[in-house]
Amino acid sequence: MTDEFDELLRREACRHNVPPERVPLEEMWDGIVARRRERAEQQRRRYGLILRWGVAAAAVLVVGIAIGRVTAGRRGPAVASGNDDPAVAAVAAENYRYAAAEHLDRAEVLLTLFLFDARQGSPAASASTEARELLSMNRLLQGSPASRDPELKALLDELELLLMEIALVAEQRGPGGLELVVRGLRENGTLARLRAASAPQRLVRLPGKEL
Amino acid sequence: MDDLELIARVRDGDAVAERALYEGHAKQVYRLAYRMAGDDHLAREFTQDVFVMVFERLGQFRGEAALSSWVHSVATNVILKGLRRVKRFRERETDLEDAEDVALDRREAEPDVTSRVGAAIDRLPAQRRVVFVMHDVEGHTHEEIAAALGVQVGTSKSQLFRARAQLREDLKDFEPRSVS
Numbered sequence: 307m308t309d310e311f312d313e314l315l316r317r318e319a320c321r322h323n324v325p326p327e328r329v330p331l332e333e334m335w336d337g338i339v340a341r342r343r344e345r346a347e348q349q350r351r352r353y354g355l356i357l358r359w360g361v362a363a364a365a366v367l368v369v370g371i372a373i374g375r376v377t378a379g380r381r382g383p384a385v386a387s388g389n390d391d392p393a394v395a396a397v398a399a400e401n402y403r404y405a406a407a408e409h410l411d412r413a414e415v416l417l418t419l420f421l422f423d424a425r426q427g428s429p430a431a432s433a434s435t436e437a438r439e440l441l442s443m444n445r446l447l448q449g450s451p452a453s454r455d456p457e458l459k460a461l462l463d464e465l466e467l468l469l470m471e472i473a474l475v476a477e478q479r480g481p482g483g484l485e486l487v488v489r490g491l492r493e494n495g496t497l498a499r500l501r502a503a504s505a506p507q508r509l510v511r512l513p514g515k516e517l
Numbered sequence: 518m519d520d521l522e523l524i525a526r527v528r529d530g531d532a533v534a535e536r537a538l539y540e541g542h543a544k545q546v547y548r549l550a551y552r553m554a555g556d557d558h559l560a561r562e563f564t565q566d567v568f569v570m571v572f573e574r575l576g577q578f579r580g581e582a583a584l585s586s587w588v589h590s591v592a593t594n595v596i597l598k599g600l601r602r603v604k605r606f607r608e609r610e611t612d613l614e615d616a617e618d619v620a621l622d623r624r625e626a627e628p629d630v631t632s633r634v635g636a637a638i639d640r641l642p643a644q645r646r647v648v649f650v651m652h653d654v655e656g657h658t659h660e661e662i663a664a665a666l667g668v669q670v671g672t673s674k675s676q677l678f679r680a681r682a683q684l685r686e687d688l689k690d691f692e693p694r695s696v697s
Contacts, residue, residue: 315634315684316653322635325551329544330561337565338539342572415570415594419577421667422590430577497667501598 395452402452409443413465414500416440417491420472424488434476441469461503464496520584527575539568542588545655549589552650553596554603555639563599567592582664589657589665593647600643637687641680648673649680 416436423429447453448462468491475483491497518526518537526534546567551560570591578587638646644666651657651665652673659673666673 311685312681314630315681318631318634319638319649319654321631322638322654323552323555325548325560326557329547330557331540331543334543334547334561334564334568335536335539337561338568338572341565341569345569345573414598415574418590418594418667419574422582422587422664423577423579425582425664425667427581430579432577436577492669501601 398452399454402447402450405443406447406458409440409447410461410500410503412436413440413444413469414497416472417468417497417500420476421488421491421497424484428484429472429476431476434473437469437473437476441466441473444469458503461499464494465500468496521580524575524578524580524584527572535572538571538584542571542585543568545585546588546592549592549647549651549655550596552654553600553643553647559599559603563592563596566599567595570595586661586664589661590667593651593665594667597643597647604643633688634684637684640687641683645676645680645683648676649684652677 416433420429420433423433444462444466448459448466453459453462468487471483471487471490475487518534523534523538523541527538543564547560547564550563550567551557554560554563567588571588574591578584638649641649647666648662651662652659657665659670659677662673663670668676
């Protein structure tokens with residue numbers, strides 16, 4: 307019965323969601339070319355934006371410090387306060403979710419490819435660079451005042467440790483430590499939790515995207 | 518041109534090599550995407566996402582495994598993520614009343630065996646479904662599936678076992694002898 311049923315399942319499964327004979331290679335290729343061009347353009351814009359904001363933030367910081375120093379002698383100690391404007395807080399939270407979604411996506415890809423490489427014996431050296439980049443972003447997200455989700459925070463804490471290990475293991479490119487990282491990754495189910503966490507984050511940032 | 522030469526040329530920005538890499542793997546990726554999504558539009562979207570990522574990440578491929586295994590690992594990752602996104606989107610779009618309609622026993626409306634098996638496959642959790650489709654439909658080995666999903670071979674085998682068990686349970690009232 308089981309063999310017969312499995313055979314029936316296989317046969318009928320082959321008739322389910324049968325791809326069309328003609329694969330739309332040309333149309334998809336055009337789409338790929340367009341998407342790559344668009345991504346390159348987006349990246350250029352993003353770097354430009356980051357640079358502009360960076361310069362602006364640095365300028366504000368310098369002016370702030372200068373004002374602080376000038377007025378420090380005239381006033382008593384100021385009490386630090388958070389931003390109470392709900393609109394500003396909402397924008398900050400939305401930006402944080404956007405950044406977290408991007409970050410979790412990138413981390414998921416890195417971990418998937420790292421596991422794939424680990425099966426071949428050693429991780430790619432470029433994984434170290436990427437892990438370090440992600441580590442910097444991870445720390446920014448961990449320290450952000452907009453971080454309010456305890457589950458995300460726990461995941462970021464775990465990711466920090468993992469990224470440090472991957473950066474070291476990939477740099478040394480030897481088997482030492484690799485097995486330990488892979489086992490830790492599997493036993494903790496980090497990848498699965500990362501996937502679960504990144505999906506709702508992604509929805510938040512893609513309200514208008516056609517699915 | 519072998520895989521290593523092809524990869525080296527793609528990394529050097531050779532447009533002809535990029536196209537050759539795409540043509541060498543696009544049909545398999547599209548087929549898997551279509552089998553999983555059951556929709557031409559989504560299959561195209563996922564395939565395009567896969568190759569955008571393949572070209573972006575090719576620098577990380579060291580050529581120790583087959584290029585096709587690596588492309589499949591990117592593909593399953595992208596497809597599973599895409600399906601989760603679509604599922605959540607559709608769940609949001611469908612209000613409770615509609616959901617009840619959708620949840621009505623589809624078997625009554627779809628009495629033929631292929632539709633019933635198809636509906637049962639669609640109800641499998643995504644990762645279990647991808648293992649079932651890759652193994653039983655597309656004919657991949659457990660080693661290939663494990664490499665693509667970043668899991669151990671034993672996990673792939675147990676996922677297939679569970680997928681078949683779930684399908685058997687889902688279709689237990691089905692009489693094989695009634696199939697023409």
